[in-house]
Amino acid sequence: MNSLRDFWLKQHSRSEELPKSDPVLLRSDLYLSRNLRDLPFPERLSSAERREMSEKVAMGIRKMPAFRKSLFLDLGILSEDERLALQEWGYISSLDVARYEGSCLWLKDDGLASIWTGGHHHLCWHASRAGLCLDVLWKSLSRWASSLKDLDYAFSPIYGYLAADLEEWGHGLCASAVLYIPAIVENGLYEQTVMALRSLGLKWRAEYEYVALNLLPVVRIFYDDSLKCSPKEALRILKEAVLLVADREHNERNYFLQKQKLKILDRVNRSWGMLLFCQLLSSPEALYYLFNLRLGVNFGWLSEEYASKIDHQARRLLSASFRIYRGIEASQREREDADRARYVKEFIALGKGPLAIIDHDL
Amino acid sequence: MAGELPKCHICGGQAQLRLLRCLYGTSIYMEVCTACIQRYDMSMEDDLTKLWEYSDKRLYEPMKACSCCGMTLKEFLLSKRIGCATCLEEFSDLRSLLENFRKNIQDAGTPCPKNWGENQDYIFNLVVSEFVSYDRDTLSFLKSQLKRAVYKEQFETAAILRDRIRQLEEKHS
Numbered sequence: 001m002n003s004l005r006d007f008w009l010k011q012h013s014r015s016e017e018l019p020k021s022d023p024v025l026l027r028s029d030l031y032l033s034r035n036l037r038d039l040p041f042p043e044r045l046s047s048a049e050r051r052e053m054s055e056k057v058a059m060g061i062r063k064m065p066a067f068r069k070s071l072f073l074d075l076g077i078l079s080e081d082e083r084l085a086l087q088e089w090g091y092i093s094s095l096d097v098a099r100y101e102g103s104c105l106w107l108k109d110d111g112l113a114s115i116w117t118g119g120h121h122h123l124c125w126h127a128s129r130a131g132l133c134l135d136v137l138w139k140s141l142s143r144w145a146s147s148l149k150d151l152d153y154a155f156s157p158i159y160g161y162l163a164a165d166l167e168e169w170g171h172g173l174c175a176s177a178v179l180y181i182p183a184i185v186e187n188g189l190y191e192q193t194v195m196a197l198r199s200l201g202l203k204w205r206a207e208y209e210y211v212a213l214n215l216l217p218v219v220r221i222f223y224d225d226s227l228k229c230s231p232k233e234a235l236r237i238l239k240e241a242v243l244l245v246a247d248r249e250h251n252e253r254n255y256f257l258q259k260q261k262l263k264i265l266d267r268v269n270r271s272w273g274m275l276l277f278c279q280l281l282s283s284p285e286a287l288y289y290l291f292n293l294r295l296g297v298n299f300g301w302l303s304e305e306y307a308s309k310i311d312h313q314a315r316r317l318l319s320a321s322f323r324i325y326r327g328i329e330a331s332q333r334e335r336e337d338a339d340r341a342r343y344v345k346e347f348i349a350l351g352k353g354p355l356a357i358i359d360h361d362l
Numbered sequence: 363m364a365g366e367l368p369k370c371h372i373c374g375g376q377a378q379l380r381l382l383r384c385l386y387g388t389s390i391y392m393e394v395c396t397a398c399i400q401r402y403d404m405s406m407e408d409d410l411t412k413l414w415e416y417s418d419k420r421l422y423e424p425m426k427a428c429s430c431c432g433m434t435l436k437e438f439l440l441s442k443r444i445g446c447a448t449c450l451e452e453f454s455d456l457r458s459l460l461e462n463f464r465k466n467i468q469d470a471g472t473p474c475p476k477n478w479g480e481n482q483d484y485i486f487n488l489v490v491s492e493f494v495s496y497d498r499d500t501l502s503f504l505k506s507q508l509k510r511a512v513y514k515e516q517f518e519t520a521a522i523l524r525d526r527i528r529q530l531e532e533k534h535s
Contacts, residue, residue: 035447037447038430038447038448039430039446040430040431040432040445040446041431041443041444041445041446043443043445044431044432044433044445044446154446154447155447156447156450159450162444162447162450164443164444164445165442165443166442166443166444
């Protein structure tokens with residue numbers, strides 16, 4: 001297993017039980033960044049220096065038990081599509097092509113954690129899990145970070161861990177949670193919720209930025225205020241805010257259901273039909289229809305297992321990820337869409353559709 | 363009292379204007395004389411940045427670059443990003459700016475000023491309203507600048523200048 005495609009194929013072939021899905025809370029992600037003391041920060045590193053730095057930290061990473069079986073990727077030699085796929089999965093972020101030279105990524109065997117060197121920071125740990133489990137993730141991250149004892153981090157007793165950007169000084173933790181909030185968006189409460197979150201110092205963005213928020217209301221709420229409070233306090237603030245938004249979404253969904261039951265049922269059934277019978281399916285379309293089905297699960301019109309499947313498959317259906325996963329070239333757009341339609345159909349058709357559960361009392 | 367008047371930062375003569383720049387929540391003053399402004403043919407709106415650049419050059423030129431990453435203080439002021447951890451140890455001016463940055467965080471309870479990073483060009487924030495009337499030349503200078511601003515259709519600057527002229531005239535009367 002030495003390529004990204006093999007890694008994902010191996011993951012997919014495992015017959016693991018998917019984690020139970022939550023109607024609102026999809027995923028939690030934590031990023032922890034550190035820089036080394038005696039080197040310029042990544043923006044000022046040359047490719048050779050970046051390579052040297054990556055080799056230096058690689059020694060430590062190989063000794064970490066959690067990353068012993070990890071997949072090592074040299075971002076400089078990966079294809080454009082592979083780098084895009086890694087961006088879609090949130091392992092790395094967008095950089096100038098030249099800055100990927102010498103930058104490396106270690107992917108944990110279950111794909112739920114990674115270490116990126118030479119990106120925006122010398123070292124960036126990432127851990128992700130389904131649902132809201134920030135404390136567990138923080139425990140793992142802090143354990144991994146402290147296991148690299150030999151490294152001398154850039155640290156100031158006044159400002160904490162240092163980075164090129166002044167806003168990132170402090171403990172270096174960025175905590176985020178991904179939520180599915182169709183009822184808040186449909187009921188016109190989006191702006192109000194954003195304002196409330198902003199007053200708590202939280203930021204907010206659409207998770208799938210290339211699809212309009214009213215079509216795919218999946219958002220990421222994050223807290224990256226690294227200098228203002230301790231990591232535990234940051235996690236507490238995020239957790240409380242996320243639970244408040246989730247609670248509001250639950251309430252709004254009940255209201256939404258009472259008010260527009262027929263409309264939602266129609267949307268779920270249409271989505272089911274489209275996914276079953278379409279021949280070409282683009283990535284935004286696939287996500288839109290799948291999340292409509294997910295709404296159907298939450299209202300009890302579809303089997304529970306669909307929600308976990310949809311959460312598990314959503315990022316796999318994104319453009320670059322899907323092409324890597326199915327071995328399709330970037331220029332073969334029609335083949336990609338046709339293959340995506342076939343792939344979605346396969347896992348949709350396995351279960352019982354919503355057509356059998358039409359509510360005659362409407 | 364002429365002895366108490368500050369000196370022009372450029373020529374060392376008697377200053378008639380005081381300009382204020384806000385940088386990381388710190389107010390940095392610079393006194394200049396109208397002669398220098400006329401000599402460099404500077405208007406109130408555009409060219410005062412040149413004046414600041416001139417001042418910065420005088421202030422920061424002799425300063426060495428960081429021994430680890432080669433960053434200069436000027437580069438930091440323009441990019442708002444430091445090059446490495448050593449920069450913090452090597453530049454005393456950087457430390458004083460950051461002290462203020464930290465103080466702002468503690469005082470206001472917010473991580474940084476709200477406008478931080480919104481418009482990088484405005485790192486040199488010129489606050490035109492902070493003129494000090496050391497003598498009557500200031501008033502005539504402001505009036506000439508007002509005419510110029512109106513001619514160039516820079517009405518926001520003109521409004522600031524108009525208010526300032528009114529204040530000064532009331533004070534003198």
